[in-house]
Amino acid sequence: MANNRQKIFFIYPPSPIMNREDRCQQPTGDFLIIPPLPPVDMMSLSAIAKKYGYETKFKDYSLKNENLYDFLRDIRVFKPDFLVVNVASTFLEQDLSILTQARDLLEDTVVIVKGAIFNFNSYSIMQTYPEIDIALRGEIEPAFEEIIQYHDFKNIKGITYQINNKITSTPDRELSKNLDYLPFLDRDLIDNNIYIRPDTKKPQTIIRVSKGCPNHCFFCLATPLNGKRVRYRSVDLIIDEIKECIEKYNIKDFIFWSDIFNQDNLWVQRLCRMIIENNLKINFSANTRVDTLNEQTLALLKKAGCNLLSMGIESGSQELLDKMGKKITVEQIKNAVALVKKFKIQIYAYYVLGLPWETKETINETYKLAKELNTEFASFYTATALQGTKFYDYALKNRLGEINFEKPYYFPSVKSYALSADEIYEYNKKFNKEYYLRPKYILKMACSINSITKFKSYYDTFVKLVRKY
Numbered sequence: 001m002a003n004n005r006q007k008i009f010f011i012y013p014p015s016p017i018m019n020r021e022d023r024c025q026q027p028t029g030d031f032l033i034i035p036p037l038p039p040v041d042m043m044s045l046s047a048i049a050k051k052y053g054y055e056t057k058f059k060d061y062s063l064k065n066e067n068l069y070d071f072l073r074d075i076r077v078f079k080p081d082f083l084v085v086n087v088a089s090t091f092l093e094q095d096l097s098i099l100t101q102a103r104d105l106l107e108d109t110v111v112i113v114k115g116a117i118f119n120f121n122s123y124s125i126m127q128t129y130p131e132i133d134i135a136l137r138g139e140i141e142p143a144f145e146e147i148i149q150y151h152d153f154k155n156i157k158g159i160t161y162q163i164n165n166k167i168t169s170t171p172d173r174e175l176s177k178n179l180d181y182l183p184f185l186d187r188d189l190i191d192n193n194i195y196i197r198p199d200t201k202k203p204q205t206i207i208r209v210s211k212g213c214p215n216h217c218f219f220c221l222a223t224p225l226n227g228k229r230v231r232y233r234s235v236d237l238i239i240d241e242i243k244e245c246i247e248k249y250n251i252k253d254f255i256f257w258s259d260i261f262n263q264d265n266l267w268v269q270r271l272c273r274m275i276i277e278n279n280l281k282i283n284f285s286a287n288t289r290v291d292t293l294n295e296q297t298l299a300l301l302k303k304a305g306c307n308l309l310s311m312g313i314e315s316g317s318q319e320l321l322d323k324m325g326k327k328i329t330v331e332q333i334k335n336a337v338a339l340v341k342k343f344k345i346q347i348y349a350y351y352v353l354g355l356p357w358e359t360k361e362t363i364n365e366t367y368k369l370a371k372e373l374n375t376e377f378a379s380f381y382t383a384t385a386l387q388g389t390k391f392y393d394y395a396l397k398n399r400l401g402e403i404n405f406e407k408p409y410y411f412p413s414v415k416s417y418a419l420s421a422d423e424i425y426e427y428n429k430k431f432n433k434e435y436y437l438r439p440k441y442i443l444k445m446a447c448s449i450n451s452i453t454k455f456k457s458y459y460d461t462f463v464k465l466v467r468k469y
């Protein structure tokens, strides 16, 4: 291979609009209140590439409403030395079909793919798509850095590569002890004004804080991908990256990116204190478990600028919570929501519908709890048996239907023992609409409106919901 490789093209392929970060693969078109998020992994790899003098470029074809022909044109014009495709598990075939179409144009390009699915199934996917040269597995940054420096695949851990149809997987790479190896995201790669907070319409960006989760819930990819130990970035580095966002990009709204943000309350408190001491006037959101929240942490979060906490509530049925290994109780959920409300921090609640043990009764218990909690935002997802999860293995073993993703994303990938996939899908549509059209909810949100932008944002969402369902 030649040594004069200079250009790297990162893409989100022309499939439905998705957030494609491995654990958070979710469509942004279907749920009106989920905004597209900055392409974190692409920005991370671009930062590394620029360190070595590469010219980089990114395009999200679905967000730009561009198609295969636009992609072919871009390849002809840009002539990348490396093409990096971010692949979603649920749109695998659609995402990769463009490579087959572009085969002749990509002859001199090293095609790299990344995505959760390659951690579990890179070999057979690469057999189907001989256009793929390398699949990244595990932590992608160190392997990518070695690829663009040395072009010598066989000694690079954590990749599967293909030369002349011979596929070779190198040994897994150990998970790093902390996340300080991660570069600041390359925010010059994207138009930051596209990625906005829905309520204020101001640009928001992602700051990576930790990876890993000790819980390993039935449907979740966090633990298989990022390990059971929560690994952090240094608070100092996080603060420096926030400062760079404010000073260089005038971004003051952040999503703190982690599998489980508040596993260690002392660490969260230290981060909040540093934000306060540095007088950083920011807003941020983060995710949280309901069983690790306490008043002291919440008080500091509020003071540091936390405007929203997202919570995986999942179900109103204790039996289901236990079976999915969530290790929380309905009582803890209610207490945590009440506590967060006390500090006037908004809540985004996530629910999962259609796990194998779901019945009419349990699904209604979930919706009843959601109405009772009446959080500012709520999404009811259908359970998706992604490869690598316990759910995937269970669904195969217990013959819960053929796992496929040909239908719309929110169509369940399998049935439950008691409900068909169609029935779960109907509940999904009903809850996602009815939740937001309840008078109690509308009144609550109307009372919280304190700006024209917020009014417009809520009104637009309301109208879209009525039209969509």
Ligand code: SF4
Pocket: 213, 214, 215, 216, 217, 220, 221, 222, 223, 259, 260, 289, 312, 326
């Ligand atoms: S606690 Fe959250 S991040 Fe951890 S495994 Fe469960 S769903 Fe995933």
